[in-house]
Amino acid sequence: MATSLVRQTKLLSIVTSQLSSAACFRNIHCTAACLKNRAARIRVAKGDKPVTYEQAYHPHHIGHRKGWLSQHTSNLQGEDGAAERVVEDVFIRRFMYGTFHGCLADEIVIKRRGNLLVICAVMIQKLLPSKFYFLIGYTEELLSHFYKCPVKIEMQTVEEKVVYKYL
């Protein structure tokens, strides 16, 4: 058993020495690749794919032609908690996507005012209003208890998804 271990360490040292030798400059890739030139962009296709305003404009248009989907103050100088806000936002988006399944017309906008968390959503008129209110009451209560802060939903409905262009 000791001999096999010794053999393994010898192998590893050979491999690393080979890798760091002048002949090859490829190193072990330890982090995930962030493809910054492919994120949040819908590529131009045949012309039959409907796309909303939010989806049509790429991330470099944020601040110019698009607004922000998540509004909080933790990115200001001297404020902390940015990472926690991001995690909360991701959870809330997935939660809303699953709870109001098939009804979301566009991305959710999350605003934080003091202690209050406001979730602004545009929905398609797929469900009866009473069912919408059931889900609104459920979401508000559950998220309030989960994040220990008052959560309010401001909802707007449209008849069908608003298409900006076809890509």
Added chain:
Amino acid sequence: MASSCSQALRHHVCKSSRILRVHLQKAWPNRSFVLNPAADQQPAVSSPEEIVIPKKKTWSKEAVLQALASTVNRDPTASDYRFQDDPYLTPKTSSEFKLFSLSQESGRNAAKYFISTYPKYFQKDYAQPHIPCLMPETLEAQLEEVSEAALIERIQMRKVKAAVDLYDQLQQAGTPVSLDVTNQLLDLICFYGDCDPAQENVPEQRNEETVGQENKLSHNKRSPCLVFSFRENNNAERVFALLSEPNTHSYSALIRGMVKYGAYSKAFSTYTDLLNNQLKADVSTFNALITAAPEVKEKYNEKWELIVDLLKQMAEQKVKPNLLTLNAVLKALRRCGTVGKSQAFPVISEMRALSIDPSLASYNHLLSIFYKPGHKGQTDILQEVMNEVSGKSFTPQDPDDAQFFITAVRICLDTKDIEQAYRVHELLGVGENWRLLGNDFQQNIYHARFFSLLCMMENIDVVLKWYRDLVPSVYYPSSNVMRDLLQALDTDNRLDLIPQIWKDLKQLGHGNRQTLVEELLTLMAREKQNQEVQETFAECALDIKKMYDTGDRGKVMMSWTAGSLSDLVSVLLAAQRRQDAWEILKLFKTHNRVPSEELLDKFLTCIKESGDVNQALELVQISAGFCLPGTPKLIQRVQQEFLLSEQQK
């Protein structure tokens, strides 16, 4: 130099016109103060008064917000704050209002169920300072062993049956339970009437649905045991009997429980036991006994004597009465007929002397004593009460406070007193009084009565102003109230507003109520209006016809009557819509209704104007088909007024 310059200027200015002076002053704003140099100014008269520096005001942290909030009034175009601000999601009828608010509430209850079933996912506490209401509730008792602490825990969680079982176990095991804990247990049993309160979710929904029937049994509202009667061997008496030395608190709990659940004579016998044991009763016991007094005696005098007796005993035992005592006495006096009327005011003045101020509930009982429904009395009590009450802000101190506004507006409706109604409505706007209007059902009653009174008494402009203010943001009127509104329109001769009211009726969900629709048609058909109004009437009439035809699933179908059909035809004829009227005439046959003679006469006159001979003949044939007695006259008229060919004769 400056002063001489200004002197010259002043001469110039005085000589020239005022406009020039203003112009100069405007042109040289930075020298305006030079125009009045110190030399020219009158020496200031030194006032002998002292300058009083006011005390520094301290404002609360929310003062700015409150000042801003006072500038904003209710938005009459918005729906209730509970609902989302979207046309698809705003309720348009009162049933939708109830449905949406209930579904939102049930969503909350579903979330609460998940939170209490899986509390471990909700334990992480982000909030600083700690918010206790957002932490999961523990619904199961933690302590399992048979001990006093476990009993206390079950009492606090309001688990009546579990607490009683544990108490029995403790007794069997021989452990002595202290008097305080036993008193708490007695309180629990007597308050909940020996059965468990249902989970939080259920009573709220039941309250919404059954609050109409439960209104009368107001003190039993929260209990699901509506017809609970103090059975012979119930737990309260059993636990009480097991007490070796019951004290005032135990007797009090038992008596109040008995009175709450209708065992009045038992309550009085328990009270005599208390006196025999040389114990003193406390205020709430006396309040309960006074409430029970009208139930145990028959005649008005006897009831009043019993109450007076109880009050005297209260004075003997040196127990100070409180507001609830006053309200209990007044409520009992409601059942005492004429004695009540004579004794009510002395009671109030005596209580005032003891510095107990009447609350809205006392005024409510007072009004009910003097204004019995169905009686025609001449009293100014309402005015005096309103004088007392106007401008004051009340806090809820008694459960009956919520009845005041409804009673007051009912009295205004019965006595047709519009000024007092305005004062009552004004009182609602003062301070916190809006909280005392009650739940949705009671608010609906209040607004219905207020609006009916307005329709009866005020002219149409005022009525419409209130209509636009209240409907539909605060109040969804029922079909009776809408009929009152139609009558008000009729009285003031504003029938041209009928098409708008019809649109509102459709939106409120009253578009398929037969009586209302027929009344609408009759009003439109009664007189001939001018041309544009007639056009709008015709559009409205055709719309109404659509309501008769389309029958959605679940909607109540209306059936045509002869009257409604003839009204419809007359409206269309008056607007010169002969083709539509002709089709409606055919409907008579399909729905087995008989048209009247005047209708056919009118139709003939209309046809004559167009000169269509064939239609005239068809009309005659129709009337012959119905075997109307007026057919020969019609035939005569047709022969006289039309040029007929040989064939047609």
